Amino acid sequence: MIAQELYDLLKTTFSDGILEAKLDGVIDPWVSVAPDRILDVARFLRDDERTQFDLLTLLSGVDMTKGTLAAVYHLYSMKRNHKIVLKTFVPETHPHVQSVASIWRTADWQEREAFDMYGMIFDGHPDLRRILMPDDWDGHPLRKDYQVPEFYNGMKVPY
């Protein structure tokens, strides 16, 4: 199925959950989903026979600046050989997104990394802790306005 058909299918199934889309003039067409409907959309995309998206390749956080964070999901279907990109946008002050770790088990670690680097909180995640940074680190390093601390546990951090 090509991107336009997938978008039409999603729009008819989840009318208010699908917000906007950019399908033409881009290398990877994407569809924007509301942060509190992403779990239903994900389950539909994995289980429905027309879509069968069995592989979540990448779940990444992005700091879109202007106080918005985004979570981007790259989905592939090995059986049907098509792909789609989903995005959810959340404000920095309330960065809650539903977790899809129960749908694709690969989302477990990738959501933990998005939490560690950007501070996005995935509701329903079984074990949301820091994964790359030490447990007692302050702040979320990949945000654009991140300030590097001067000392950490007695060690000087900047050069």
Added chain:
Amino acid sequence: MDATLTEVEKGRRPTTIPGLGRALRTEEMVISMGPQHPSTHGVLRLDIVVDGEIVADVIPRIGYLHRCFEKHCEHMANYQQVIPYVDRLDYVAAMSNEFGYVVAMEKMLKIQVPERVEYIRVIMAEFSRIVSHLIAIGTYGLDIGAWTPFLYCMRDREHVLDIFEETCGARLLYNYMWIGGLSHDVKPTFKDKVLEFCKYFRPNIKELNDLLSYNKIFIDRTASVGVLPGDVAVNFGVSGPVLRGSGVQWDIRKNDPYSIYNRFDFDIPFGKGEKGKVGDCWDRYMVRVHEMEQSVNIIEQAAKQLPEGDVQSAIPKRIRPEAGEIYMRTETPKGELGYYIISDGTASPFRIKVRPPCFVNLSALPAMCRGAMIADIIAILGSTDVVLGEVDR
């Protein structure tokens, strides 16, 4: 520090540890296979929850090599400066990382590189596959307890590193593939050396099979150990030899081809459960051995068809992609390496996210280890072939 250490410092037995998700039973013990360990292939820490010798759960703790790659990319003045950092992700097979990045950038910029560049890139990428698998096989033998195959693999690896060094001056981290071309053209003796290596290496694979692969002790330690079923593997997002060892015939060079791989004739080896169950450690290991043979086939075909040309004619003077994004994936020796590149129209990258195959493969480790014994964990970890530079970036 974690809760474990605090409880231990207070002299009390911990009731749970972070990541376990349930209370610790009285017969269980937590062993920390810490960041410095001869078998962990880098700085990986595993908290092993054991009941006697049987493993109840394995909790990997990573981040000991987090080198802030993505933050560096955002501060680089242009896209070419990212390439030395990309090298250092999977430092064992640096050419593959560069290949993935330049292919993604060229698709974004709509650059068509000369044919000579394509052929040389494929030859270098397949050489890096051979080098990576040699290290994987050598260190796997070392973990299981076989010292000799390691030295044989390193000896063969030195021949490949000589070819790399003659071409671009470096043994391990190259900065060779640039966006739009290569940094140096190959020497006139390149084709002969490559074909000579292929002739030299094929009997060595057979020697390795006689020494290690069909060795009874090796088979006893790896067959039917750490079985990962195919559908579980796909759900975990696993890729590369780990996925193909579970019987799933999926290789990006065939299923989603990039560069000129569709011009070459090669097979995709996958696990069939010859010595045990499908998806055990032996299958994953044998996929790597067969992949080396297929890489030699590809290199021979590419070297014989190598055309003339200028390798630097398509390198753009200024790289300023339009605002947009791309996700491009390539098949590295470890699996599916993806680059998600977002550009905001300026010369400096806005966001470069790496989809690391080893990170995702490592997340499937607990599922493979439950119910095994402690010595089996070493075998399973070695068969997933993790390189911590890629896991932690």
Added chain:
Amino acid sequence: MGLLNQRFENGNVLLTSVDDVLAWGRLSSLWAMQFGLACCAIEMMATGASHYDLDRFGTFFRSSPRQADVMIVAGTVTLKMASRIKTLYDQMAEPRYVLSMGSCANCGGPYWEHGYHVLKGVDRVIPVDVYVPGCPPRPEALMEGLLKLKEKIRKERLILKQTA
């Protein structure tokens, strides 16, 4: 020290100093701790393999810090790992030496500018004896670093403390 390198031509009696003999014994058999962190670890493995052999210098790798003389810090030291490196250094028995291999262990390497999690040089947590530059250093460079360390050990005076 020159006496020890000469042939035993005049019987089996040899005159030297205790310092020289102790230093010779220590430098000829430097057991390294197997401690590879990142890319430099691969070059360290290549140095230990058969092409550039380290065993002919008396060096081979031990997994436990308690059995090692020299810790070759090969690779980037991150802040999370720094406390573990200090623990490992403390676990080594004296006389112990540290060889910092590669740019990252010397000064933070290519990650010096924006690395919020990189320790800019392992000498911020442990004392270093020899620095080997390179990214990664060639095996010959690492061997040169070990030979320089042996030079340093040769000049050590244990019995008669020098003021300088």
